[in-house]
Structures are given as C-alpha cells and as structure tokens.
Amino acid sequence: MANSELKNQIRRLRFENGEMTQQQLAERAGVTRQTIIAIEAGKYAPSLTLAFRIAHAFSVTIDQVFQYEEEKLQD
C-alpha cells in the first residue's frame, strides 16, 4: 500500500521573495488567502493550473515549489 503526499516550499519561497505575504501570493495566483494557507499547510493539493500560477508568482519551475513524495507503508 502506498501513501502519496505533496510537499511544498511555498513558505520558504515567500520569505526568499522579500517576505511576500500570503495575501500577496494569493493575489498573484488569483486565489483566496485561505487557499494559500491550505496549500502551504499541505491540507489542499492544488490543480495543475494553480500550481503553475504559484510557480510563476515566484518565477521558478513547478518542481521547485512542489515535490511529490510516495511513502511505502508496510502492512
């Protein structure tokens, strides 16, 4: 059985980009601040389009923002 998880570097990237606030990122990505909070906390996996928009907001590639990790659980 496999358990997949989407890790992100949003928090780090925000601080590296002039301590960008969640609201500023939300405005750039065209979503609500609550969605950024949920993504940052790993509670919500964004759509591919939104993931690209977030990456564009930081001027980086999508894999620099999101990392897919698959953990294998032993039964």
Place this chain on the structure above:
Amino acid sequence: MAWLFVITTVLAVVASAVAVIWLYGKFGMPKAVAGLAFMGIAGIGGLGPLIFKKESGKVTCDERDTLINRRAALAGFGTAYMLVGAVCMVPFFVLGPLGSISVTWLPMIFMGAGICTFFAHSVAILLQYGWRGKNGK
C-alpha cells in the same frame, strides 16, 4: 454564510416542531400542520448574499471553494436521499405491505428532503472549512 444557513434551518425546524406539537395538543390534526409556517424562518438564509456582501476586486471564490461546495452539495443530496429512503421504508415495515398512509405526508417528505439537503450542505461546508470559516487559519 454557512453558519447563517445552519442557524436559520435549526431554528426553523425547532420552532416548527414546537408549534406543531403545541397546536396538536390544543386543536389536534389537521390544524396542527399550521405550525409548519415557522419553516419560513429558513427563508432568512436566502438573505445571506445581501448580509455578506462580496468585496469588489478581491478574489472571493476559487477552485478550492468550488471543490468544497461541490462536495457539500453531494453530501446534502446524499443525506436527503437517505432520509427519503428511510421515510419510504419505515411505513412499509411498520404498516406492512397492505398498509396505507395519508398523501399529506408527501409534501412534508418533499419539504423535509429540501430542508435536509440545505442543512447537510451547510454543515458539510463548515466541516470542510474547519468550523472557523474561511477566515480561520
């Protein structure tokens, strides 16, 4: 806004139930049905968009909100389906295959299903946002 829907729905159901029971004790059926007029309280929920006005130029709904709303709608309709199913099956098992019920139950079942959908939808929204609403961290 989901909180407003939950509160108005609960208030409407409780007030109607109290009124129907009180009227039933005083006048009996069918006059007690008039107590269902209190279901109109649920209509206050319809004023939600006027009370909680959208801020212009600001993103107020995105893909996550749409997903949450879609899941909540599914939960609402699913709950209503279960309720209608239960309401249809209970008389069958209680009264037997040859039993009969008054057709006045039909609009009540219809209304109950509507209220149930509305209520379950609102609760599902609150559960997904974590009770503290969209503004909660």
